Amino acid sequence: MLILHVILQIMLWPFLFYAQNLLVGSEARFEFTASQTFDKRLVNYFYFLFISINWLVFIYAYKIYQSKQEDLKQKLSIEKNLKEANLNTLKGQINPHFIFNSLNNIRGLVQENPAKSKEMITRISELLRSSLLSGKTNFVTIEQELETVENFLEISKIQYEDRLQFQMDISSETKSIQIPPMIVQMLVENAVKHGISILKNGGEINIKTFLNNNNFHIIVKNTGSISQHESSTKIGLKNIEERLKLLFDDKANFKLSEENNEVTAEIIINQDHFTI
16 A cells, blocks of 8 residues: 555646646746755655555454344344244144044044034134134233133133143233233143143143233143143253243243142243233
8 A cells, every 4th residue: 555655646746836837927937946846756755655644544444243143144044043043943833643533533523413513623723713813823812812811721622621720810901912822822732731631630730911010921721630641742842932032032931830730830021021
């Protein structure tokens, strides 16, 4: 760069002299001695060099800034895509075996109770529709989620009959709150499969939602014990924890507890991280 600047100076001065001779009359022109001309050129050389260096520093700094911004955008884009991919992987889906078994159970109802079998087929179609839609969105309302849960439980009752009972206590102010799709359904399916189904006399599932101290609570209780859950539910419960972490960071948590032969699964989401 320094060599280019020297060459520019050598090339520029003849043009400056020519312009001076062309534009300034001889009577108004100030004649410099050789020593003064050299000094003037030397001063101008360092002046232009200073200006050039400043421009170079500015341009270089701007290029670095642009590069950093592009790197940041790319990093954020990768993180966003990775997060979306993880969420899509973790989203709950209806177990195919459940659909297969349910259709077999409904087939047995067709002649015995045509009206009931028709209702169950409608519920299965709604359940499948909810499962498909869950892959296209990160949030649904509590009201929508509980429709899916109710369809699942009513279909399950074909198999378990009176061994499966359920109740819902849903606060009206929570119905429009948005949560990850299929997350309550996964808790309920877990309660049925690893709680109610292995008990000779079956049991009851209770679902409750409410607001308390700026926190939204979802509680699913079922008859049984955690020891019955431990062998086959860790993956499902880990799935729920990871989805909550991805969507709400540390503003949501999930816990599982047991008391008096009853397992309680609870999700708590801070009010700043959901909409009503």
